[in-house]
Amino acid sequence: MQWLKKCFPAIVLGVCLNLACWGTPALAQTFDQEFNLNDQGLTSIDFSQISFSNLGKVTAGGKITSDAVSGLTASRQWKAGDALSSVLRLGDVPSLGAGQFSLEQIGRIVGFAPEQVQLSQFKLLTSQPLPQLIESIPYLKNFPVGEVAPIAALVNAESSDPRTVATVVNQPNMAKRSLADLGDRLKTFNLSDLPNADATPLLSLRGWQQQSFADIPGLSQVPLTQMPQPVPNDSPIVAQIKSMGTSSVISRTVTGSSQIGFHLSCPDRNSIVSQSCMGVALADSGDPHTDQKPSRRQAQNQPRLSGKQWVLGSSQSVPGGNGALQFLPSSLGLDPGYEPTGRHPFGAAFKQVLTRIDGQTVSSALVFRTCVRESCSPYNQFAVPFLRYPMGSLIVVGADSETPVDSANLPVLPQTTTSYENVNPGRCMGESVGGISVSTLMSAIVAVDSDPFKPTSIGLFVCRDGQCGRFLGQYQLPSNTEAVQSAIASKPGGKDWLQAIASGRKPKPAELLQFFPPELQTQVLTDNTQSLLKLAQTQSDPQAGTTWQDNRLIERVAQLSAGGTATAIDSNTVIGINGLTLQQYGQQARLNYEAQGGGVGLKCSVDDLRAQSMAQVPAAQIAATLSRLGKFTTASSPGKGKESAAWAINQVLSQAGIRPLGEHPNYIPSIESALRNGRGATVDDPDQAEAGDLVIAASGRHIGICLDEGCQTVRSNNGTLKSFGWDSSRDFDGKLNGSTIYRITQP
Template identity: 30%
Template sequence: MLVVISFMIYAVATPALTNRFDDGNLPTKIVEVANPQSRLPATKILLPDWNRISLSQLPGIGQSGAIDGSPYSQALGYDLSRTWNVGMTPDQYLKLGDISEAFQAEEFSLQAIALRAWPETTGDFESIDLNKIPLSEFPLIGEQTLSHLAEVVPELAQTSVKDITPVAKLLQSQGIAASNLTLAQVLTQYEVGQRKLEEIDLSQFPITAIPNVDAVQIKELSNWMNSFVKNIPGLGAVPLALMPNPITKIGNLVMRIDAVYGRAENRRNRTISGSDVQGFSVPCTQRDCAYLELDDLENAGRGERSLLEGKQWISGKYQEVEGGWGILKAVNNGREPTGRLPFGKAFKVVVMEPDETTDTVDTALFLRFCAWQMGCTPYFIGPIPFFSYKVNALMFVGNLDSQSQSSSQTTSIPTGAKTQVSSNSAENATATNQMNPCNFTSPHGSMSSQSGDEINLRSLGNAIAKIESAGSGDDKAIGVYTCADQGLNCGRALGRYQLMSYNPYAVELIVAKPGGQEFLSRVEQGYKPTEAELFQFLPTADQEQAFLADMADKIQVTQAEIDPTTGEHFTGERLIERVAQKHFGGNYSLIDGGGSDAFGRLSLKDYGKTALASYRHSHDHSQTLTCVPSGQRFAFN
């Protein structure tokens, strides 16, 4: 980017964009995955960073629901009845008994939790100070009898009552003055063993007021299965990769999304979706077989690729399968969305709405309730927004070998769901329209009635990327540290289009992520981010989003400006040249100027002409992202 020409970056208000990226934007990391099915080298793919994702930090659930657990309570030993509302995070409606099989969180003590929790406010690991948390925020301890506490808390029975202030307060409420006695002596001399701490106000005591209670495993406390995750201090903030039974990826298979198909499809038999009951190749033999068509990675050799080519992941929004086991199998009529378990049994990953008009697809997570050794419900609690993909994106599908064989020849069953524009798509369109003055529409038909010049943004993007990052990392490229505007804006050029780290559209996307503002502050001071950090805070999809919004904005403004070489408004190829110059030198750079960047490669004028030449060469009318400035029409197909 140009550094010798002074220019101004102006503020852009994009509240819709911020909301969109606040809702369900999960921390990610780059993982190298070896593909045993091919001779290709390890593939780099973006996966959830489970070291930074906890139950309280997962997106809110997208649909309200309830379960009547009364028929199962006696057998399970806790109350399965539950109600959850849209927007609630899993820590608010999951109990410890529900997640015992998946995470074994009951193995934790408060001490262990405090050392693993991830505070949302700092974004860094630090020990939770139990001295600052009142006992009232740990209601499970209030449910324990004095006899049970003396039994399970190390050395508590031999501790003087005066040093266990909540117990002393409880005894005082019963008219017992026993400050000089140990708890064991009190339990011997007085009939108070069945008294519980919840009989007094626990908000005035910190958790540490009961010595060594933080060392007790949760499973040693009575009725632990009935406690909500949110009622165990710090547990909701423990990263899922740090649970006693940690979440992790299962297998190594990565596939490419070749195409997406809507619910008009039927009779699909080469599937890799299903359930852990029916297997993961359940066919869709009736109607509403919306699906993703997946392919092996390219250049693996025809013989190897043929085994995986054309595999189908059926949408769980439109098809359901058999799920659940044990006494809980009957919940939700024994049905769950078809999908896969690439990250183990804690969550089921489900394809939701394959959108043929935008070549995109949303996925979601679904949960289940499991009572240890008693059974599990089907995966029916969801959807929790997960990743969104475009055609040609890489998708982690997990261990195909162990999951591909179906144990049943039965088919999936249509859910009867109706096609609708997803909330993510609607928010995306709203955000994009607010990010720039162009609108999204079809480039065919309506375009012919518009006056003005059509600029294919895909071709323009390819032309600029060829100059900026080709041969230097493409979407992983990181530029040198530089300052502009007399030192007011400092940072680095990032990604395929070398967007400056202070570009307002890039900033909006970065700061919406946990730790994003701190990341930008470090880059502003000269820090060179790693490849993993770049993909964490400005992944490829965000680079595209920011670039397209920035280009549309520049086109809209530039086409209203006067070209000094013609005395007319910028149009046609001169519009392309000037927009490219602005990308290189800033919105207020000198038209056809001779200034260059820190490397002295190209002048402003040369940059515009080079971009135009590349645009001419790469322009493909089959590409469909087009901006028509004078008509304010913008199109994705």
């Protein structure tokens, strides 16, 4: 509490003479002018106009020393007046998800093209050891080294050199080389000289969390509302500042910390108080004693705040932080393990703290922490001055919890390139038929069914056009369609078994495994989807008067898949699944395809390209695919979004060109069994975990995907929001202990 003792007398006088104190007049004045605050204060600030580059300068100097035990791999130091963007590192604000960005996406937001970025400006990329670099950037290793100018310059290769990049880089003497070895020559190359580097997510590059926002070209200029997980721009929960002053006891508060809650009295045995308690008394924004009236939305969501106080952080510090960094020394001079009391009205990236009362105005600051892996210090490392609030103005209080923003309100990130550049696309065209992604369409058709099925599931008995059969297996494929009959008839005794089913006999599950095993079911669905796409393209769509295309092609293929190749167009025949007609079945499949991120007009889909050349590094492939997909709805899944964790994982794998995991792909224990029996390996040391590894909670209770090195952040399904959009710690925010990390080894 040394910093409080030094600053407290000056704060009472409305002046802070020590540079270590927050809100020094010079910096506060500069900040206020930057944001053009009016004399009445603001209910909220427009974060769509604010980035880390214009959030100001830190108020005090400090340093963080490397510590192998806590995971701090590098020391850093800063001084008062340094730009926040040069002090703040990507790993310090995991709630923003900055690692999901590629430079192409950043450029589309702030306005630059890849050829405008010199390689010398992107040190994270150029410092990567070459063997690591060519695995991180899709397909780079496939190119002739002479066509990749920066690498050719490094190894003195001629432009006509036919050797692949992989052949050159995988030599023993290249293990420690990096593009940084080019020195000043890096300035002669730009990002477009490295194929696909602009579309590579930051989290694919080792050490990305230790980069400052200023280190990544353009990132510090991205508005905070356009981050992958944005700062909320508004909150319906506001209060009016009624009075401000000092008291020996403040019992009803709205302040505290995430660790101890946000209604901590001052003083409290769990906190440290400097002399008296200083606070700002609040009134409801719709209180009859105030002049401010709430909007209808505010009135509906507004808790009762009258009579409560927001305690100044200069008066009280409270417990904060977690893990190995919880007791990291504070660069602001607070006791280890403590942070100034305050709130998180704008999310977990920073904490808003009231810092001093100056006459009839109270000043505030945004205080930051540092994080490594899943451990974070308290919010006590560095701060920037924030808003000043005159008496009677409104202040955003926000909710007590730091619940992530509803995925429905997340920004849509600029899509990365539709297809990576690749010198040998191989079978790409065969898996993207008619501009439709085969793997996504398969998943969309399967998801029409409301309930998940097992490979041994025996479905309804149906007859169409004089042919009878049953829906069979995990995809409920009808046995009276040509594709299924052909596959089963190839098995010894298969024809007789089909005839018995057609006559009305219900087969036993063991028979299904004999004549129509799971791998054959998947192969039939894949082959059938491809052939139906090709068939439909030769037919005419009566609505459009042309061949089947785009969304109508998706609908028609789904109809043909469910009803057979002789199915009438947009038929009203009920096919027995969910009571849908064939027309409705096709429409639902199209909606599912769109919900799963499927596109139309694809020529060489990212999914299929990745399946070929990234198969040796499935974790990187999964990470890149998830970055492209972002947070997606799981409402169209068999579990309707509530019990869809396993389904969502296999959707990501499918999009990444990786075979589904598990005999029962919608069942977590089945996925874990597959990983333990040949498809994967455990990662015993969490520090060795990579983005794209899988995390499974004890007893198969939940499953997610690592978003970064060390698996500090995990994304998984949120059953309440029906979205694959819950970003948590490795142990799912402590709700599910005993998690195991797996790495897929057999894609």
